[in-house]
Amino acid sequence: xxxxxxxxxxxxxxxxxxxxxxxxxxxxxxxxxxxxxxxxxxxxxxxxxxxxxxxxxxxxxxxxxxxxxxxxxxxxxxxxxxxxxxxxxxxxxxxxxxxxxxxxxxxxxxxxxxxxxxxx
Amino acid sequence: xxxxxxxxxxxxxxxxxxxxxxxxxxxxxxxxxxxxxxxxxxxxxxxxxxxxxxxxxxxxxxxxxxxxxxxxxxxxxxxxxxxxxxxxxxxxxxxxxxxxxxxxxxxxxxxxxxxxxxxxxxxxxxxxxxxxxxxxxxxxxxxxxxxxxxxxxxxxxxxxxxxxxxxxxxxxxxxxxxxxxxxxxxxxxxxxxxxxxxxxxxxxxxxxxxxxxxxxxxxxxxxxxxxxxxxxxxxxxxx
Numbered sequence: 480x481x482x483x484x485x486x487x488x489x490x491x492x493x494x495x496x497x498x499x500x501x502x503x504x505x506x507x508x509x510x511x512x513x514x515x516x517x518x519x520x521x522x523x524x525x526x527x528x529x530x531x532x533x534x535x536x537x538x539x540x541x542x543x544x545x546x547x548x549x550x551x552x553x554x555x556x557x558x559x560x561x562x563x564x565x566x567x568x569x570x571x572x573x574x575x576x577x578x579x580x581x582x583x584x585x586x587x588x589x590x591x592x593x594x595x596x597x598x599x
Numbered sequence: 600x601x602x603x604x605x606x607x608x609x610x611x612x613x614x615x616x617x618x619x620x621x622x623x624x625x626x627x628x629x630x631x632x633x634x635x636x637x638x639x640x641x642x643x644x645x646x647x648x649x650x651x652x653x654x655x656x657x658x659x660x661x662x663x664x665x666x667x668x669x670x671x672x673x674x675x676x677x678x679x680x681x682x683x684x685x686x687x688x689x690x691x692x693x694x695x696x697x698x699x700x701x702x703x704x705x706x707x708x709x710x711x712x713x714x715x716x717x718x719x720x721x722x723x724x725x726x727x728x729x730x731x732x733x734x735x736x737x738x739x740x741x742x743x744x745x746x747x748x749x750x751x752x753x754x755x756x757x758x759x760x761x762x763x764x765x766x767x768x769x770x771x772x773x774x775x776x777x778x779x780x781x782x783x784x785x786x787x788x789x790x791x792x793x794x795x796x797x798x799x800x801x802x803x804x805x806x807x808x809x810x811x812x813x814x815x816x817x818x819x820x821x822x823x824x825x826x827x828x829x830x831x832x833x834x835x836x837x838x
Contacts, residue, residue, distance in 0.1 A: 572778075576667055576671045579663055579664055579667055579671070580663070580667070580674065580675045580678055583661050583662060583663045583675060584661060584675065584679060584682075586661075587659075587661040587662070587679075591659075
């Protein structure tokens with residue numbers, strides 16, 4: 480595993496960790512959503528510090544270059560992360576729809592009540 | 600026997616040019632022996648004067664606090680119907696396309712207990728005044744064939760928005776209603792849940808004013824999306 484790649488991964492992991500902690504501090508990111516990014520950053524640090532593990536994994540999945548495996552893993556992680564976010568987005572769209580419906584019906588109920596009181 | 604209660608659910612998005620005529624049509628509908636008739640406009644976050652017109656005239660109108668699209672708007676009507684214990688809920692477009700004169704035909708199978716859900720078809724007996732393009736008719740035929748293929752359901756007009764639901768179907772649709780272009784998909788969901796679906800001929804008019812929600816340039820996207828939604832609904836888990 481090239482030395483430069485290991486340094487790059489350590490730098491990138493540091494940037495990810497720093498950005499995530501900053502976002503949590505500024506309350507832009509909830510801790511429960513930050514967790515996955517922290518796991519990714521720690522994974523990158525581990526891979527940079529233990530190249531033997533990466534090389535062993537290359538042998539298992541029959542990929543010649545360690546850098547190719549790193550890129551593949553990065554791609555897969557982002558793909559699954561994106562899928563997870565789409566699922567979350569769908570769930571929240573449904574929740575917003577339900578909220579809109581309940582609030583609007585409640586407003587209508589109150590409007591009818593006020594009108595009935597006015598009529599009396 | 601107590602009189603049955605029927606609710607017309609009228610979704611309206613930017614229908615300032617049609618809504619008065621639509622409600623006028625309903626108000627001029629003579630009282631019926633078999634049921635009492637109420638209506639509820641669902642103003643789907645219109646940016647024109649639809650909501651104001653409704654409030655000025657005192658039409659019962661739920662103003663959705665933001666635009667939800669046709670599915671979310673109609674579902675709000677079903678939610679209201681379920682809460683208020685209506686026996687039948689009828690979807691009735693705010694653009695004046697649906698003919699209130701066909702209401703009795705549409706609700707008859709539900710009131711008699713022969714069906715849980717009834718679709719008003721423009722094509723069953725060829726008497727409807729509705730005129731559509733060859734492309735749209737081909738699309739409707741395709742969706743009809745897909746329904747038959749997937750669920751053995753024979754519905755000649757699966758995209759019709761003039762439909763009636765009985766109490767059990769109201770309760771189901773209040774909880775489960777597709778969001779975009781929901782008509783064909785909801786038929787699959789209802790059929791899967793074992794609701795009895797039937798179809799009757801109804802009259803529809805050409806649109807008074809405004810644009811249809813589907814312009815033909817988007818019809819290919821529509822067909823693809825609806826087909827996919829129908830397939831997914833068919834394969835989805837039983838709730």
